[in-house]
Amino acid sequence: xxxxxxxxxxxxxxxxxxWNLLWPLLxxxxxxxxxxxxxxxxxxxxxxxxxLNNFDINTLFENIKxxxxxxxxxxxxxxxxxxYLKYVLNFxxxxxxxxxxILNCLKEKWLNILLVTLISRVLISxxxxxxxxxxxxxxxxxxxxxxxxxxxxxxxxxxxxxSWNMMKGYKWNYLIFILSFLGWALLxxxxxxxxxxxxxxxxxxxxLMYYEKLKEVKKD
Numbered sequence: 001x002x003x004x005x006x007x008x009x010x011x012x013x014x015x016x017x018x019w020n021l022l023w024p025l026l027x028x029x030x031x032x033x034x035x036x037x038x039x040x041x042x043x044x045x046x047x048x049x050x051x052l053n054n055f056d057i058n059t060l061f062e063n064i065k066x067x068x069x070x071x072x073x074x075x076x077x078x079x080x081x082x083x084y085l086k087y088v089l090n091f092x093x094x095x096x097x098x099x100x101x102i103l104n105c106l107k108e109k110w111l112n113i114l115l116v117t118l119i120s121r122v123l124i125s126x127x128x129x130x131x132x133x134x135x136x137x138x139x140x141x142x143x144x145x146x147x148x149x150x151x152x153x154x155x156x157x158x159x160x161x162x163s164w165n166m167m168k169g170y171k172w173n174y175l176i177f178i179l180s181f182l183g184w185a186l187l188x189x190x191x192x193x194x195x196x197x198x199x200x201x202x203x204x205x206x207x208l209m210y211y212e213k214l215k216e217v218k219k220d
Contacts, residue, residue: 001170001173001210001213001214001217003173003176003177003180003210006177006206006209006210006213007180007206009209010202010205010206010209011202013092013205013209014198014201014202014205017091017097017201018197018198018201020091020097021088021091021201021204021205022197022200022201024084024087024099024102025081025084025200028077028080028081028084031077032073032077035073036070036073039069039070039073075114075117078117079106079110079113079114079117080102080106082105082109082113082117082146082149082150083101083102083105083106083109083110083113083150084102085146085147085150085204085208086101086102086104086105086109086150086151087099087101087102087105088204088205088208089147089150089151089208089211089212092205092208092209092212093212105150109149109150111156112149112154112155112156112159113146113149113150115155115156115157116142116145116146116149116156116159116160117146119156119157119160120138120139120142120145120160123138124138124139124142127139137171140167140171140174140175141163141164141167141171142160142163142164142167143163143167143174144162144163144166144167144211144214145159145160145162145163146159147208147211148162148163148166165218166214166215166218167214170214174210177206177210178207181199181203181206184199184202184203185199
């Protein structure tokens with residue numbers, strides 16, 4: 001798996017397509033931010049109105065309760081962001097942008113996406129909390145599960161299994177691939193965040209092109 005070639009191909013792919021890759025994400029993030037602001041206002045106010053002269057950590061935690069609505073919003077937008085990957089994946093394959101790809105994905109795949117997200121996050125969190133290394137291994141092994149779900153008719157469990165099989169022998173390679181973007185991410189704040197306009201589409205396309213290449217390798 002040639003990581004350099006994948007990244008070069010991703011840079012070429014996003015050239016002239018930054019806006020088309022970015023605007024759906026901007027809409028998603030703005031909507032989520034507005035809804036969280038509306039329904040999560042109580043938590044925000046509790047933090048902003050802390051009386052430092054009579055500070056009581058127990059009272060603070062009693063006032064800050066996770067709203068079921070905010071939790072629901074978080075899961076809904078996590079599913080939408082996975083379906084955004086379908087929008088990008090089809091662009092990589094066809095060169096066309098079709099917003100209906102996101103809508104169709106939501107209609108057909110939302111439950112399996114939710115299940116993959118819940119199962120993987122819970123087990124990975126447990127692995128990291130208690131053993132760290134096994135949690136990282138699980139995260140790498142299941143890193144393709146969400147893409148597998150939107151790119152197939154597999155169930156959540158089968159998608160996790162397929163991702164695990166795809167990543168056999170490539171976990172270390174993929175980890176290095178992901179870490180190779182760290183320098184860009186560290187540089188971005190020094191550009192007042194402007195670098196993210198290019199970096200987010202670049203990383204998204206590169207990761208999906210890695211998935212495409214991995215599919216070819218495993219098919220062989």
